[in-house]
Amino acid sequence: MPTITLTNLTKCYDGNTEPSVNQVSLTVEDGEFMCLLGPSGCGKTTILRMIAGIEHSTSGEIAVDNLVVDSVHQSCFIPPEQRRIGLVFQNYALWPHMTVERNVDFGLRLQKVPAQERKERCLDVMGKLRILEYADRYPSQLSGGQQQRVALARMLAVNPGVLLLDEPLSNLDATLRLEMRAELRRLHQTFGTTIIFVSHDQWEAMTLANTIAVMNKGQLQQIGTPDEIYAEPSNRFVAEFIGNPKINLIKLKESNDKPINVASHILARQSQAESRLAEVCAIRPEEIILTDNATSHTLPMTIENIMPTGGSWVIELSFGEDRLFHSTQSRPKWREGDQINANLPTPSLHFFDHDGNRLALTDNDKELDNLLLSSALPSHKYANQKHTNQPYAKQA
Amino acid sequence: MLTAAEQKKPTLWQRARHLFAVARHEPANLIGLVLAIFFAYLILAPVLSILVDSFIVQSGDEARTHQDEGSFTLYYIVRTLYSRISEILLWQPLYNTLAIAAGTVVFSMSIGVVLAWLVNRTNMAGRAWFATALIVPFMLPTWTFALAWTTIFKNRTVGGQPGWLESLGITTSNSVAYGYFPIVFILVLHYTPLVILIVGNALRRLDTQMEDSARVLGAPSRTIAFSIVLPLIRPALMSAALLIFADCIGEFAVPYILGLPVRYDTLATGLYRALDTRQNGVAAVIAAVIMIIGVITLLIDVRMMKEARRFVTVGGKGNMDRLRKLGRMRLPASGFVGAFVLIGVVLPLLTLFLSTIMILPGRFTLENFTFDYWIGSNLDTVALSKGILLTPEFWQAAWNTIVIVGSSSMISGVLGLLVGYAVLRCSFKGVGSFLRQITFLPYLVPGIAFAAAFLSLFAVARGPIPALYGTPFILIIALVAEKMPFASRSGIAAMTQLGKEPEEAARIAGANWFSRMGKIVIPIQAGPLATGILLPFISGIKGVSLFIILAIPSTDVLTTYSLRLLDYNYDQAANAVVLMIALIAWLGTVLIQKISGTGLAQGLEN
Ligand SMILES: Nc1ncnc2c1ncn2[C@@H]1O[C@H](COP(=O)(O)OP(=O)(O)OP(=O)(O)O)[C@@H](O)[C@H]1O
Ligand SMILES: [Mg+2]
Secondary structure, three states: OOOOOEEEEOOOOOOOOOOOOEEEEEEEEEOOOEEEEEOOOOOOOHHHHHHHOOOOEEEEEEOOEEEEEEEEEOOOEEEEEHHEEEEEOOOOOOOOOOHHHHHHHHHHHHHOOOHHHHHHHHHHHHHHOHHHOOOOOOOOHOHHHHHHHHHHHHHHOOOOOOEEEOOOOOOHHHHHHHHHHHHHHHHHHHOOOOOEEEEEHHHHHHHOOOOEEEOOOOEEEEOOOOHHHHHHOOOHHHHHOOOOOOOOEOOOOOHHHHOOEEEEHOOOOOOOOOHHOOEEEEEEEEEEEOOOOOOOOEEEEEEEEEOOOOEEEEEEEEEOOOOEEEEEEEOOOOOOOOEEEEEEEHOOOEEEEOOEEEEOOOHHHHHHHHHHOOOOOOHHHHHHHHHHHHOOOOOO | OOHHHHOOOOHHHHHHHHHHHHHHHHHHHHHHHHHHHHHHHHHHHHHHHHHHHHHHHEOOOHHHHHHOOOOOOOHHHHHHHHOOOOOHHHHHHHHHHHHHHHHHHHHHHHHHHHHHHHHEEOOOOOOOHHHHHOOOHHOOOHHHHHHHHHHHOOOOOOOOOOHHHHHOOOOOOOHHOOHHHHHHHHHHHHHHHHHHHHHHHHHHHOHHHHHHHHHHHOOHHHHHHHHHHHHHHHHHHHHHHHHHHHHHHHHHHHHHHOHHHHOOOOHHHHHHHHHHHHOOOHHHHHHHHHHHHHHHHHHOOOOOHHHHHHOOOOOOOOOOOOOEHHHHHHHHHHHHHHHHHHHHHHHHHHHHHHHHOOOOOOOHHHHHHHHHHHHOOOOOOOOOOHHHOOOHHHHHHHHHHHHHHHHHHHHHHHHHHHHHHHHOOOOOOHHHHHHHHHHHHHHHHHHHHHHHHHHHHHOOOOOOOOOOOOOOEEEEHHHHHHHHHHHEEEEEEHHHHHHHHHHHHHHOOHHHHHHHHHHHHHHHHHHHHHHHHHHHHHHHHHHHHHHHHHHHHHOOHHHHHHHHHHHHHHHHHHHHHHHHHHHHHEEEEEEEHHOOOOOOOOOOOO
């Protein structure tokens, strides 16, 4: 099964001044399930279209299984029909003049698969995607979600080694989405297909993918396992983009004029290096610890708002003008307006510098911090806490 | 291999070679190039030869110009533009032509848009029936109307058989019988169906979701009509307007019949007269003027297309028909549409039909009626001893018409689709816009001038191409060239509508170019393709100017046959032939609709 390598891949559409994909390098290993995640217009579709060969690159290189399929330097381009890569289009691109069944078996017919086997494979895949009953309808007679499943079935029937999926589940309801997700996972496990998957939905990305590549404005921001991306966002964009409710951001550099606020509380406990370089500090809502008792490491805060979100709660906290959000999966015992104490454990804090890049703590710094902290709260305690509060259970 | 790509930006040369590697896998590039060469020869060469003629001393003019035949001269330009007779030669006809074209565009657009909306988007009574009936005037030759008009309104200004009103004792004034008013009236009747077709198509393809979302936002119907629907169909409106305008500039038959008796000249009739009186140089200048008007039209068109490209919506998806309830206006609306059908279809056809069974015009007594002109035998007329349905020449001409016009419209329909394909897919922008413009070029050239140029170019053997004059081939290729504007426009529109995605999806599935064309593009485009064949067929069958010059008796077609009968003053037989032309055009429409299962009134019935 194939590996896909992109090297400094850049695409600038004719007439655009800004490249839609800018110097993207990444490798999708054989059998990997990678998700491209990013806001609208960041170039996800463009990358998929270039890998499939519908669009050509402006510079850089694409290799599938060590075979260069598109390279400006080598003046090489292999057309999509010879690449044997499956692509499910974002807006389906079903053939309006063919029934659902003909849409699905078109690829098999082209491959001259015998009629009997073709029929079986079609029925099988249509059954799995729950579109068997629409086999004789035309695409215009289907709902958006049904069309989307036909588009998926059309590719799955051929069972290509590489499958590119452009938001293949965006139009489905929650139940169907779960089912289809399971189906995709199963497919991936059974055939070992290399899958690149585009999604807006981080939850979907977290649950499905082995690897997530986060993009913004055509550039790759971070690539890593769902856990890495969540726990160690490599820059401010990733930190803010991943996580729901959104990560709390605390601006550190504007704090000078205010006597006491969250920023000064945090800075008071940080190493010299960090307080000098860090511009912004961030903490995930579930990592804030609320207690009744005040210690030297807590901040007194007011509960402004408690919002149930079905099995979990989001609590809005205020300290002066600063607002923080906390989320928890156990029913909060406080009421709105209560005064409580919030602990922002240092190991859970993310620091970003002026350019938004993550400030890496050196071992020295960590030791120092731990020494300072150990008297107040043993660090393993909130390590535990952190684990149970993690909303995205790690995938097996 | 990673390092190479990582190290430096690609050079210009590498980029060019890469683009070539990409383009190599896009057959549209090859198709585009082949078509470009083909049309350069078929269309550009005749046009250039006309332009060159206006600067070259023509044979017979040596004495006047004091120069040798074939040498460079400005004589014709000066004579046509600045001399004492330039007013008659050029300026007055130019003014008349523009006035006719403008009047026709304004009136046919206003009426056509209303009719298109009524037929496509409302629950007007009898809309399925009207959808077909409204198209009929477009299937009739313009000069059918002109003949019907003279049958009724002809006055003493010209000789021959009198008009009905005249024989009933009512004298019609010249301004009603001839000139601007009847010409515009007839052209409006003729071109309104074209507006209905083009705008109706756009209206039907318009995704109702767009209107719905505006409605959801609380927009009143008026706002929706003016800020959503109108802008979206504006490309269709503009393209209809331009087609009609350009067509009117070149219109020959109607002003020939209705303008000439009162010396009301247009550029096309002026051109014909110049050719007829062997003033080839002057004719070339007039032709050039017509072409300049056409070039301006073309420039507007190019700009418009640029604009239209920005909001191409994704096609290929079905949309639901949603009809506006007219309520109490349901019947009055039908009355309005019915009136158009009455004036545009029933009255002219009835008039013509009655004229073919009346011995003396305008006398409505029983003994004046006879079917002899259709099926009689042993008639006492000199050249026509049988009714036309029993005359072998008639059947030969009918067969010629079907073969010549049928095959040329097939060819132009397929070429049109290929042009559309190449224009939208070709990697080289230049080839695409060259194709767009060159296929539009025949519109700028009046049919008469085009035919003359074809005659001079293809009458003798040139290179690998043998002499074609006297064969059906010269008519076929001339017709193909003449009909390319229609065909390529509908091809481009269809391919734009289709978008790239269905084909891209087929490429992903591993389909090579032939499978893609055969299984995806052409089947999806069956409807537009049928239209692209049908329109040239209908307009070709009634064409006059090309045939007048290029046909010889052995390739006689129905139009030339009927004109000859008219020359002999066999008005009844001539009108009978004209009716048969209308019948064949109508049958052709029905046939193509049956074959493709779609066509003009497509989607209206269900
Ligand atoms: N054919 C095109 N011509 C010019 N610009 C384009 C074209 N296609 C895309 N773009 C631009 O390239 C950028 C990336 O587009 P792309 O479709 O890859 O975004 P995306 O990440 O898939 O977004 P979404 O999540 O909304 O689907 C956008 O800014 C878009 O405007
Ligand atoms: Mg996209």
